[in-house]
Amino acid sequence: MASKDLRIHLSKNHNLIKICLGVSALLIIILVIVLLIFTIFKPRNPTVSVHPLHLEHFQLLSPNSSIAPLGLVITIENPNYASFKHGNCSGYVKYRGIVIAEAPFGARSYPARSTTNVTTTADIETAKLINDPNFWSDIAGGVFNLTSEAKISGKVSMIKIIRLKAKIYLSCGISLNITAVNATSSCMSKLKL
Structure with missing residues (x-):
């Protein structure tokens, strides 16, 4: 037993x-x-740069129009192991804190660990510039500084299994050198899950 x-x-x-x-x-x-x-797989902020297009043809003060279209190529480098997808959204171009243009972004996907170029046009409202007392002194100095901001809401997808809501906040400083007909930009981005 x-x-x-x-x-x-x-x-x-x-x-x-x-x-x-x-x-x-x-x-x-x-x-x-x-x-x-x-x-x-730790989320990292994307690297962003803004490049104005065809500055030699950019007519900021055209007598026949109250809008000055500024073509932009936005280069976004996604260093993450996850892709990012968003719907239609917009960025805003500012001069000394005042919104002077809207730049639309169509729905798009950014693959993991890739670089994507996005082309858009910002239609600058010249009347808002003319009414700013600092505008004429900036033009006389040959340099025209702008800022751009965007908040892009979308979804992050990792290995087609994990899906999370995410927002990317972009802020760029754009300096247009009217005399040399070139531009420089400096951007900061923040990814929030």
């Missing part, structure tokens, strides 16, 4: 050991996945 009780007791301990090993293995797998997400 005692040997039968001992076998039952050992059998229960054996099952308990299997359960403990299984739970331990599962916890180790979860820990490794979490570490991978927070190290290798």
Whole structure:
């Protein structure tokens, strides 16, 4: 009778050991996945640059129009292991804090670890510029500084399994050198999940 009780007791301990090993293995797998997400797959901010197009043809003060179209190429480098997708949205161009143009962005996807060029046009409202007392001194100095801002809401997709809502905040300074007919830009971006 005692040997039968001992076998039952050992059998229960054996099952308990299997359960403990299984739970331990599962916890180790979860820990490794979490570490991978927070190290290798850690979300990084995209790198953005803005390049005005055809500045030699840009007519800021055309007598026949109250709008001066400024073509823009926005280069977005996605360093993440996740793709980003958004619907239609807009960015805004400002002169000394006043919105002078809207730049529309159509729905688009940015693949993981890739660089994408987005072309858009900002229709600058010249009346808003003319009414600013600083505008004429900036033009006389040969440099015209603008800022642009955008908030892009979309979804991040990693390995086609994990999908999260995300927002990208963009802020750029654009300096148009009217004399040399060139431009420089400096951008900051922030990705929030």
